[in-house]
Amino acid sequence: MTAEDLAQSGVDGAEARREIFPTLADGISAAPAPSDSEERLAALRRMSVMLAAAYLAAFGLAVAARGRFPEDAIFWCWSVATAVLFILGMTLWQSLMREDRIKARRIRDRDQRYRQTLALLPEGVVILGEGWRVEWVNARALEHLSLGPGCAGRSFFDSVHDEGLRRWLIERNFSGRFALEVPDGRRLEVAVVAPDARHMMIVTHDSTERMRLDDMRRDFVANVSHELRTPLTVISGFLELESAPGSVPPETLARHRELMYEQARRMKSLLDDLLLLSSLENRDEHPDEDAEVIAVPRLIEDVAREGRALSAGRHEIVVRTEDVSLIGIADEIRSAAMNLVSNAVRYTPEGGSILITWHRFGMGAELAVKDTGIGIEARHIPRLTERFYRVDKGRSRGTGGTGLGLAIVKHILRRNGGELRVESVPGKGSTFALRFSESRVFAEGK
Ligand code: ADP
Numbered sequence: 001m002t003a004e005d006l007a008q009s010g011v012d013g014a015e016a017r018r019e020i021f022p023t024l025a026d027g028i029s030a031a032p033a034p035s036d037s038e039e040r041l042a043a044l045r046r047m048s049v050m051l052a053a054a055y056l057a058a059f060g061l062a063v064a065a066r067g068r069f070p071e072d073a074i075f076w077c078w079s080v081a082t083a084v085l086f087i088l089g090m091t092l093w094q095s096l097m098r099e100d101r102i103k104a105r106r107i108r109d110r111d112q113r114y115r116q117t118l119a120l121l122p123e124g125v126v127i128l129g130e131g132w133r134v135e136w137v138n139a140r141a142l143e144h145l146s147l148g149p150g151c152a153g154r155s156f157f158d159s160v161h162d163e164g165l166r167r168w169l170i171e172r173n174f175s176g177r178f179a180l181e182v183p184d185g186r187r188l189e190v191a192v193v194a195p196d197a198r199h200m201m202i203v204t205h206d207s208t209e210r211m212r213l214d215d216m217r218r219d220f221v222a223n224v225s226h227e228l229r230t231p232l233t234v235i236s237g238f239l240e241l242e243s244a245p246g247s248v249p250p251e252t253l254a255r256h257r258e259l260m261y262e263q264a265r266r267m268k269s270l271l272d273d274l275l276l277l278s279s280l281e282n283r284d285e286h287p288d289e290d291a292e293v294i295a296v297p298r299l300i301e302d303v304a305r306e307g308r309a310l311s312a313g314r315h316e317i318v319v320r321t322e323d324v325s326l327i328g329i330a331d332e333i334r335s336a337a338m339n340l341v342s343n344a345v346r347y348t349p350e351g352g353s354i355l356i357t358w359h360r361f362g363m364g365a366e367l368a369v370k371d372t373g374i375g376i377e378a379r380h381i382p383r384l385t386e387r388f389y390r391v392d393k394g395r396s397r398g399t400g401g402t403g404l405g406l407a408i409v410k411h412i413l414r415r416n417g418g419e420l421r422v423e424s425v426p427g428k429g430s431t432f433a434l435r436f437s438e439s440r441v442f443a444e445g446k
Contacts, residue, residue: 020295043096075294122154122206124188132156132169144188144204156202165190171202178304187211191435223388227270227402231263266400273404276335277387280411291416293442294330296358296367297321304356307341314350317341321358324365325442328416333367333434338434339405340369346399348373348429363438366421368431375426384422385410409434416440 058081065074115136118125124141128134132155137147151159168178169192178190186208194200238256242248248256304319311317313444320438337356345355352372359366376384376391383389388403389395396403406420413420417440424430 007318007368018030030385031324040096040100047089047092051085055082055085055217058082059243063407071379084328104413115167122308122421126156126202126204128200128202130198137295141202141204144182144186144206146182146184146399169202220387224270224274225277228267230397231267231314235260266397269400270404273402273408277404277411280332280408281417283415290329291327294326294328294333296326296333296365297323299330299334300337300356300358303337303341306338307345307354310342311345315345315348316353317356319356322360323359324360326365326436327440328418328436329443332345332412336409336434337367337369339409340434343401343405343432344369344371344373344430346401347371347395352429360441361435363441364436366433366435370429370431372429375428375430376422376424377426381422 020190056077062074062078065077118136119138121138121140124144125136125138125146126134126141126147126241129134134147134151134154134156137152139297141147142149142151145160149161157167158164160166162180165178165180168190171195176193180188182188186206189203189205192200192204193203238260242253244258302318304317307317341354341356348354348371354372355368355370357366357368357370374395380389380391384391385406387407389402389406390401395401407419413434414435418436420432421433421435422430423433
């Protein structure tokens, strides 16, 4: 049962609490159900009346029998009747008491079972009694609210000092949830089930991960919109300018067309990268059935050729490979390697050099792209694989970057059992390496 279920099952309703935790609910109020005790009293009353009537009847008979029967016989009959009635009364009384004890034990056992179940819930549960006294708390709530084990029996507010939560609890408007940010940065959702004015059950749910994903989704939509808006603005601006016939001289018109084409290309490469990323995300994480033996040296030669075309003679691109094959998905490994080479070309000033290597690394193997480019400050390195994260936005866009290349590389490596290593010195250059474990390496005679 989740916090949602609890909250939906009748916030502020005794019904819900009785339905979910019937004996626990009774345990909290520490009183037997009124109908039960009334029934018991009526049974006792009936029993006493019947015994008294039987005793009076026996007494009447004894008086009526005087003079007709010998005194001794009457005395003995009277004594036997009294003893029988006494024994009968005691037996009835005892059976009532025993039944009571059995019921109390059953309630205790069930109560304990419910508490054990509550203790295992992934949600935190705190049961408060009169005066905000903590009656019971599970381990998850101790962790969520940083409560000490000694909080039981003390006021909830001795341990939880959040002013907003305090006000919300006191106002008792429990139709919604309270969003609580705890000191360690986690975000909790707090729901309350309050069966009456004196008791309540607080349920805490850790929503940190869900909120992080929500934030990421929002950022992603904002980033994509922003990336698409710029080229679209340029294209629509030019089209507007040209809408009046003869308003733009033919030589300027040609230049406009060139710029519009460039912007359209930029949008296309963004959409291509987005589609690739989304298809990588939707595919299986461990696609072993699609894996094949890849002749990496040949693949690297193809990638280097494309890199040289991209560089158009501005860089020296050198390849050094060992005769080792890789088990993976060839198209994806090619795409990852091409992303690294294209980055090296784009972030290395003219005259710099790029070295692409493929070699054994320990028991595994490594494909590395080393450049003598602008380098990256250490603080940016952990964030490079985030979508749209760029160290220098202007330079990235200016060279046709989408900000998605390394995010794509990360996904490809996840699917192909590799990891990305980055080493960089600002102003000197960077090395981006795809490192694969032994299980992915295929060497003749291995
Ligand atoms: P982009 O399309 O912007 O290049 P990437 O995801 O490929 O996006 O790279 C993210 C950022 O990492 C880049 O914007 C750039 O700042 C930095 N970067 C990537 N490769 C290099 C490199 N070889 N040298 C310097 N900076 C790099």
